[in-house]
Amino acid sequence: NAGVTQTPKFQVLKTGQSMTLQCAQDMNHNSMYWYRQDPGMGLRLIYYSASEGTTDKGEVPNGYNVSRLNKREFSLRLESAAPSQTSVYFCASIGNSPLHFGNGTRLTVT
Amino acid sequence: AQRVTQPEKLLSVFKGAPVELKCNYSYSGSPELFWYVQYSRQRLQLLLRHISRESIKGFTADLNKGETSFHLKKPFAQEEDSAMYYCALSGGSGNQFYFGTGTSLTVIP
Numbered sequence A: 001n002a003g004v005t006q007t008p009k010f011q012v013l014k015t016g017q018s019m020t021l022q023c024a025q026d027m028n029h030n031s032m033y034w035y036r037q038d039p040g041m042g043l044r045l046i047y048y049s050a051s052e053g054t055t056d057k058g059e060v061p062n063g064y065n066v067s068r069l070n071k072r073e074f075s076l077r078l079e080s081a082a083p084s085q086t087s088v089y090f091c092a093s094i095g096n097s098p099l100h101f102g103n104g105t106r107l108t109v110t
Numbered sequence B: 001a002q003r004v005t006q007p008e009k010l011l012s013v014f015k016g017a018p019v020e021l022k023c024n025y026s027y028s029g030s031p032e033l034f035w036y037v038q039y040s041r042q043r044l045q046l047l048l049r050h051i052s053r054e055s056i057k058g059f060t061a062d063l064n065k066g067e068t069s070f071h072l073k074k075p076f077a078q079e080e081d082s083a084m085y086y087c088a089l090s091g092g093s094g095n096q097f098y099f100g101t102g103t104s105l106t107v108i109p
Helices: none
Strands: A004-007 A010-013 A019-025 A031-038 A042-049 A065-068 A074-078 A087-094 A105-109 B010-014 B019-021 B032-038 B045-049 B072-074 B083-091 B096-099 B103-108
Touching: A004 A087, A010 A019, A019 A031, A019 A087, A019 A105, A031 A074, A042 A065, A042 A074, A042 B096, A074 A087, B010 B019, B019 B103
Parallel strands: A010 A105, B010 B103
Antiparallel strands: A004 A019, A019 A074, A031 A042, A031 A087, A065 A074, A087 A105, B019 B072, B032 B045, B032 B083, B083 B096, B083 B103
């Protein structure tokens, strides 16, 4: 039982490059989330998916897209990376309560 | 609108001293309140939630609906308590969670 698994753990991109952050959970949870964590700003919700087949914007969705591929997987895509997207990204899932987090992806955009 | 406020970004206490991390919230309805902890370069993990009313690692938190607060307390801080602490609120449709900006606690030996 791995919980919430994120890949990659680290990534360096150049401005304008694209990439997809992967997230999978094996707890049969309905809801999944993507957060970014920045110093002094805490955790901010980018997108969430209340159930398979649905996605909704959070607080800071601009510059990102998501796909809820199936119940297990929820990916986050940066189409054209910008330095402002340098952050640590966390995926999380929830069944009833509480949130379970992945280990995070540390992304640097130069 | 800011739903969860943690007024202290940084908090330092000496080992053995009491510690209180403040959290205030604003939400119409009946939210569920949580404290999450993040040790250095690790994932966030649940520390405690108000509905369970339990003590984890010596920490407690009481929900005060009148003051809309959910402060985290521990009577005697330990060095291993040094971490980032986030207060979080759950409410609304879709299991939405809102986090505060976090408080970085340092326990000085």
